[in-house]
Amino acid sequence: MNQRKRAIAKSRRPKVIPFSLDATFFFERAVQSLDRFHYDKALKYFRRAVEYEPDNPVNHCNMAGILSEMGRYEESNVILRSVLDQIDPAMTECYYYLANNYANMELYEAAEESLVRYLETDAEGQFLDEADELLDLLNYELNRPTKLSTIKSKENLYAHDKARELLEAGRFAEAVRILEDIIGRQPDFLAARNNLGLAYYYMGLFDKSVQTIGEVLAAEPGNLHALCNLAIFYQHANQRSELTSLVAVLKKTVPIHPEHVFKLATTLGIIGDHREAYRHFRRLLRTGELAGEPSLHHFAAVAAANIGRLDDAERHWLQAKRLDPSPAVPDFYLRKLAKVREGQEKAPAQYHYHLPFxxxxxxxxxxxxxxxxxxxxxxxxxxxxxxxxxxxxxxxxxxxxxxxxxxxxxxxxxxxxxxxxxxxxxxxxxxxxxxxxxxxxxxxxxxxxxxxxxxxxEARRRSARLPVWDSSWQGILEQAMSQMAERYDVVQQHDMMTLWVDYLSRVYPDVPKLHNASGWAAALEYWTAKMHRKTVTYADLVSRYGASQATISRYANRIDEACGIREKLKLTNRSFQEQG
CATH class of the missing domain: 1.25.40 (Serine Threonine Protein Phosphatase 5, Tetratricopeptide repeat)
Structure with missing residues (x-):
């Protein structure tokens, strides 16, 4: 009986699930509080993370960032100064954060001093783009230019700005030439190297882009732009193991500057972590600094749709439509959202503000x-x-x-x-x-x-430019290519393509109706064979293309009327006979 009671008592003991109170635990609690915009709680949890890892400068910077968002700039500056003076003097980005805080406090002289100090000590320029914008603001507020003679990164700044403009204009090859030249002069200019990796990526040169971004991270492992770019590269290359470890780092990052929050959010969205992406997009929309951009509302809508928050997605796309004077993109996705609600389609995952291909x-x-x-x-x-x-x-x-x-x-x-x-x-x-x-x-x-x-x-004579390329023209070309692939070499096939372009260019815009594609394709092979002294009969062409001899002959005559092939062949044969 006693044994039975002891067994019952033992079975009624509560199950205790152990958990570890460490810096990671409080970091995650802080992030959850940020999700709910409970900044006081987030600050409390970040403070506890600092208590567990007092020598980790990132924890201190996260705490300074929260204080800055709460408008408590002086407290934020005290923490940033302590990082530079006592914990990690190499975290030169703290000077940039100080400059932002001073600017928000309207202490423009102090902001200028901190910004120049940042540029003097951080020649690779992780925040070079943002620092340049802040310099413009300080020049306006102080009504004078900033003395830049001692700023190392300024030497190539204007060339870098030009390269960025070219990237934004889609002129990638030109941007690559400038960026490669900058890096040749200043190898430690990481912002230029980062943009070079991005330019390679836009041009489809995947291996070169990964190599270039790897060089940035070798010099500065915590470079957010490089980490985000690399994550997108791994996503496109389907390198899942590398991506998983990189995402773990990105999810623990809490950027301060809105541009970096935007970069991180879009990156997380593109790689499929829509919940984390939406959390950061909501932060941006709440602060209001980028809330006037229709693309931001589109990104937030895509993230919301992919985590099942369809009403929020609709609200964001409607706002994008109100903000965009040419709302083709939000209109398209609102129509798509209706199909998602009906279960006809999956939520779109297009984190680009343009229509799908x-x-x-x-x-x-x-x-x-x-x-x-x-x-x-x-x-x-x-x-x-x-x-x-x-x-x-x-x-x-x-x-x-x-x-x-x-x-x-x-x-x-x-x-x-x-x-x-x-x-x-x-x-x-x-x-x-x-x-x-x-x-x-x-x-x-x-x-x-x-x-x-x-x-x-070989070089060819210039043909009149065709303003369009019709799918029916392409179909004829592909049919001729398919039949000629085993019988003609590459140069002869190239001549057939050139003949087709020449014919279309000469008759355009009065191109005849091309109802019988097989007949036109056979006629192209006929003339190609004649130009290269290859034997071909109408019977062979009729057998392979399925068009009648009369049709092939009629189309061959039309091509000859426009291009004068018979006359050219006569001249070629006469010249050949004279040489013989």
């Missing part, structure tokens, strides 16, 4: 005159096209190559030429890229790697 192409098919203007004026769309050219699926790459041909500037030409010599790219896509380059007037010789062999396609 497929939607853009559908719009451009209706109004092709918009393509060139959109790609030229919108750097985000332009950069996404360069990325898709390198990392999209085959269908997307085909669409991008054709769309880029409508822009036809130097950067597009360089990107397509680089595409031609990439051994990893599809040969058929390279043929289309050659066609596009010729159609926009690139007449110099082209180096192309086909099936592991590098060939040089």
């Amino acid at each position: 497929d939607e853009q192409f559908r719009e451009w098919e209706k109004r092709p005159e918009l393509v060139s203007a959109t790609l030229k004026k919108d750097p985000l769309i332009r950069s996404s096209f360069f990325w898709a050219l390198r990392h999209g699926d085959r269908r997307t790459k085909m669409q991008v190559i054709q769309a880029l041909g409508l822009v036809a500037d130097e950067e597009v030409i360089e990107a397509l030429k680089a595409f031609l010599v990439d051994p990893e790219e599809d040969d058929e896509l390279k043929r289309v890229a050659v066609l596009v380059l010729r159609s926009i007037g690139v007449e110099d010789a082209l180096n192309v790697m086909f099936s592991g062999r590098t060939l040089t396609l």
Whole structure:
């Protein structure tokens, strides 16, 4: 009986779940309080984290950041000074935080002194962009320029600003040239190196972008811009293990400056951590510093939709629509949200403030005159096209190559030429890229790697530029390519493409209706064979293309009427006979 009582008593003992009170525990509690905008509680928990890890300068900076957001700038400055004087004098970014606090206190002389001290001691310039903006404010408030003679990072600042402008304008190749030159002169200029990695990424040069960002982090492991950029790179490359460890670091980061909060939030969203992203977007919207940007409301809406907060998502997209004078993007996502509510579609995960690729192409098919203007004026769309050219699926790459041909500037030409010599790219896509380059007037010789062999396609006469490239023209080209692939070498196939562009250019805009694609494709092969002295019969063409002999002959005559092939062949044969 006693044994039974003891067993019952033992079974009724409460289960105790042990937990550890350490700096991480209080950090997480502080973050939860920030989620609810309970700054007093967040401050209390950050103080406890400091008690457990008093030598960790990050804990102190988090506490200073909360005090700054609460408007308690003097207390924040006391902590920042203690970090510099007693804990870690190498945390030079504290000078930048001090400058911001002094500026908010309207103590502009003190702000200037701290900012100059930051720039003097932190030549790599983690906050170089923000420091430059603060300098402009101080120049205005003090009604005089700041003395910059001793600021190491200022030597290349103006060139760096120019490179940033080029990046924002989508002129990535030009920006790369400037940034590489800056780094050659000043290797420790980390802001320039960071932007160089970003430029490589926009151009689709993934390996170079990761290498460059790795160089930034080797010099400064806590560089937030570099960490965020690298996380996005790993996401696109599907490097899950590297991404997981990096995300763990980012989730413990509590930035102070709104631009850094925005950078962190968009990064977390892009890599799929929508809950953490939404927490930071709400912080930004609550402070109001970026609340007038429609893109911020779009990002918040995407994050909210992906964690099931559909009413919040609708509210954010409606606000974006009110703020944007051309609200095509929020209108599209509001329509999409209605389908999400009905269970017809999943929540969108597009953390870019422009329409998705497929939607853009559908719009451009209706109004092709918009393509060139959109790609030229919108750097985000332009950069996404360069990325898709390198990392999209085959269908997307085909669409991008054709769309880029409508822009036809130097950067597009360089990107397509680089595409031609990439051994990893599809040969058929390279043929289309050659066609596009010729159609926009690139007449110099082209180096192309086909099936592991590098060939040089000779320079061509310039054809009249085609303002559009119709899908039916592409279909004829692809059918001819498919039939000729095993019978003609690359140079002969290139000549067939050139002939097709030449014909279309000569007859445009009065291009005949191309109902019988097989007949036109067969006619192109017919003339290509004649130009290269290859034997081909109408019977063979009828058998392979399925078009009648009369149709093939009629289309071949139309091509000849426009391009004068028979006459050119007669002259070539006469010259050959005379030489013989």
